Amino acid sequence: DADVTQTPRNRITKTGKRIMLECSQTKGHDRMYWYRQDPGLGLRLIYYSFDVKDINKGEISDGYSVSRQAQAKFSLSLESAIPNQTALYFCATAPARLAGEQFFGPGTRLTVL
């Protein structure tokens, strides 16, 4: 089984709808991250969490919210989806002491019509 899983893998939704992307990990890592990937822009950090009580904004958090329900689960929500949130979304985890070594899920392709 994959160490970092994301659900759903693909989602098409309409403008204004609320949508949640879920991430689960079995690696036992404390740190979890949400990124979005757009063509030609690389990955940009949306939110990150060091533990259940520690949530931090990344560089592009506007329009998104997150919930860290447990050490193993980190969800990303779009409260009211808009077309420019169409992107590939990745969850990643990291152990506490290895700077920069992150383990990525397979991604969720989100299309907002």
Place this chain on the structure above:
Amino acid sequence: GNSVTQMEGPVTLSEEAFLTINCTYTATGYPSLFWYVQYPGEGLQLLLKATKADDKGSNKGFEATYRKETTSFHLEKGSVQVSDSAVYFCALSERDSSYKLIFGSGTRLLVRP
């Protein structure tokens, strides 16, 4: 602010050709440097890393040397294979408590038989 600049792709090579993908960075401190690879339909995987000046990271025949004087971390491979076709991301991580990754825009490599 910190940033990573990669050469634009796509890079198209014949099998067994020599590969170089250029990466330069801007950082206020002494970052760790990384190359991640994304195969089609998958999440990113760590390819190699270097944590201090003059370190050489290597894996699967790929190499990159941390050059502080030129703020560069170019990726090289002596003989590419079709299976190396992927998108390659250069990234840095500052030595602060967040261990956030800052990615370049990615370079697509296509290796033809």
